[in-house]
Amino acid sequence: MWPSIRSFLAIPDHxxxxxxxxxxxxxxxxxxxxxASNKRRDTYLVxxxxxxxxxELLAADQGPWDRGHHGLMSAAAAAGSGELSEGxxxxxxxxxxxxxxxxxxxxTPKDLEEKIGGALLWLKANWRQYRIRGAVLTVxxxxxxxxxxxxxxxxxxxxxxxxxxGLMLVSACGNTRELISNAPAAAxxxxxxxxxxxxxxxxxxxxxxxxxxxxxxxxxxxxxxxLAPAANIVLPTPFQSREEFLNHFTASSDSLPWGYARTEGTxxxxxxxxxxxxxxxxxxxxxxxxxxxSALLATSRASLPIWNKLQAGxxxxxxxxxxxxxxxxxxxxGAYACWQRWKRKGLADRLRALQSGDTDKVMKSLLS
Numbered sequence: 001m002w003p004s005i006r007s008f009l010a011i012p013d014h015x016x017x018x019x020x021x022x023x024x025x026x027x028x029x030x031x032x033x034x035x036a037s038n039k040r041r042d043t044y045l046v047x048x049x050x051x052x053x054x055x056e057l058l059a060a061d062q063g064p065w066d067r068g069h070h071g072l073m074s075a076a077a078a079a080g081s082g083e084l085s086e087g088x089x090x091x092x093x094x095x096x097x098x099x100x101x102x103x104x105x106x107x108t109p110k111d112l113e114e115k116i117g118g119a120l121l122w123l124k125a126n127w128r129q130y131r132i133r134g135a136v137l138t139v140x141x142x143x144x145x146x147x148x149x150x151x152x153x154x155x156x157x158x159x160x161x162x163x164x165x166g167l168m169l170v171s172a173c174g175n176t177r178e179l180i181s182n183a184p185a186a187a188x189x190x191x192x193x194x195x196x197x198x199x200x201x202x203x204x205x206x207x208x209x210x211x212x213x214x215x216x217x218x219x220x221x222x223x224x225x226x227l228a229p230a231a232n233i234v235l236p237t238p239f240q241s242r243e244e245f246l247n248h249f250t251a252s253s254d255s256l257p258w259g260y261a262r263t264e265g266t267x268x269x270x271x272x273x274x275x276x277x278x279x280x281x282x283x284x285x286x287x288x289x290x291x292x293x294s295a296l297l298a299t300s301r302a303s304l305p306i307w308n309k310l311q312a313g314x315x316x317x318x319x320x321x322x323x324x325x326x327x328x329x330x331x332x333x334g335a336y337a338c339w340q341r342w343k344r345k346g347l348a349d350r351l352r353a354l355q356s357g358d359t360d361k362v363m364k365s366l367l368s
Contacts, residue, residue: 001255002234002262003202004089005077005272009228011317017079017093017278020285023127023135024075024098024271025119027106028068029058033083034091034236035075035098036060043098044130048119055099055130065238073235073263074138075100078271079278080236085257089234092275093282099132106139113143113155120158127167133281134168134289136274137184138267145179146186146217151339151367156187163189164336168289170274172266173213173224180215181223185270188335191293192223194310195230195269204314209307212266219335226300227307227314228272231264276315283321295323342368 018041029035029045036058037043044055060083065072075091079098082090101122103115116137123135143153150156159169173192174182185192195210210230216222236259239245246252251261277292287295299320300313307313333341342350342364353365 002200002232003198004082004234005092005229006090008198008202008204009092009272009276009315009317011092011276011279015279015282015317015321017096017275018282019095019097020093020278020281021097021099021130021132022078022093022274022278023101023123023132024071024078024274025101025103025116025135025137026068026071026074026139027103027115029071029075029100029102030065030068030238031058031061032063032065032072032236032238033060034080035072035100038081038083040081040095041079041097043100045100045102046122047102047104048122049102049104049115053122058100063238064240066240069238070138070267071100071102072238073268074136074271076235077233077268078136078275084236084259088257089236089260092272093278096275096278099130101135112140117155117158120155120162123167124158124162124165127162132167134170134274134277134292136271137169137171137190138270140174140182145213146181146215146223149218149367150187150335155184156190159184159187159190160334160336160339163187163289164334166289168274168277168293170270170277172270175211175265176213177211179213180217181213185223186217186221188217188219188221191273191296192221192225193266193270193273194224194227194312195266196227196307196314198229198232200232204301205304207314209310210264210266210269212310214310222311224266224310224312226273226296227310227312228269228276230266230269232262233264233268234260235263235268237261237263273315276317276320279317280320291325292320294325295320299323338364339368
């Protein structure tokens with residue numbers, strides 16, 4: 001049997017994300033039992049394309065769950081209950097309260113930018129009211145691959161503004177090895193997630209690197225910053241026919257519970273990191289998003305030689321929960337606050353910065 005997300009990541013049994021609110025942004029979410037409300041947690045559906053969008057409790061139905069498979073798998077990776085597998089294939093934080101931000105069908109780059117942007121705007125207006133601690137973006141919604149400054153991309157600008165307000169944002173870095181990033185993961189304050197290929201024995205030391213996007217952004221940020229399973233992930237897969245099951249690339253050869261199959265993509269690795277953050281907040285409810293993010297990065301399992309090209313380590317929830325923060329790790333000005341400060345400077349100050357010969361000051365003046 002293939003390992004579950006929680007077993008591969010060795011998440012302590014007592015940490016389930018209980019009473020922590022997290023959000024998943026995607027196109028469509030089905031009313032599948034694995035991501036629906038249950039006795040242990042609430043799930044809310046928010047149709048962010050509606051002008052008056054409000055969270056509505058999402059109850060499970062009988063299917064056939066023939067739409068929104070990407071959204072289903074993303075949400076299940078973060079906080080799936082594993083209901084149809086009797087809990088065996090639960091997500092990283094199965095008792096976290098879920099806010100599923102349904103952006104609507106995402107067919108074109110314009111759809112992605114406008115609808116994902118709309119979901120971020122809903123978060124900006126509502127994350128404090130609903131006590132949402134973090135959100136994950138699992139679909140590409142950026143204008144470039146990280147080679148341009150974040151200020152050039154409206155989605156990344158919103159991400160930076162939200163991060164500056166205190167919301168934790170996580171994003172898949174993308175599955176195209178030749179690119180630096182094809183997602184908001186390139187934004188300086190967004191936690192960028194790559195992946196490893198889960199081996200059948202479930203041992204992290206035997207995991208191979210996933211061929212995800214990687215490289216250095218305009219702001220000199222390396223992506224990915226942290227890793228989670230990105231291949232051989234067992235997630236709910238609602239087959240619509242016996243033929244579809246037989247044609248799936250692994251399902252017919254695996255002995256998995258019906259309705260589950262192996263899949264791959266950083267779209268599903270990133271939600272696991274958000275689920276891991278929910279588990280940390282359960283144990284450390286007073287930690288800020290920056291404290292949780294720094295703990296995740298500082299304690300990720302050191303990159304093995306076979307992961308060298310990814311220059312990142314696999315998330316370690318137990319170590320992160322027990323991380324001792326130094327004061328210097330939770331101070332400092334965020335990217336958005338710095339940008340706004342430079343925008344408020346007068347023309348004379350900007351001209352002096354341009355004439356200073358200081359590369360950092362010149363760049364900040366130009367981008368403001």
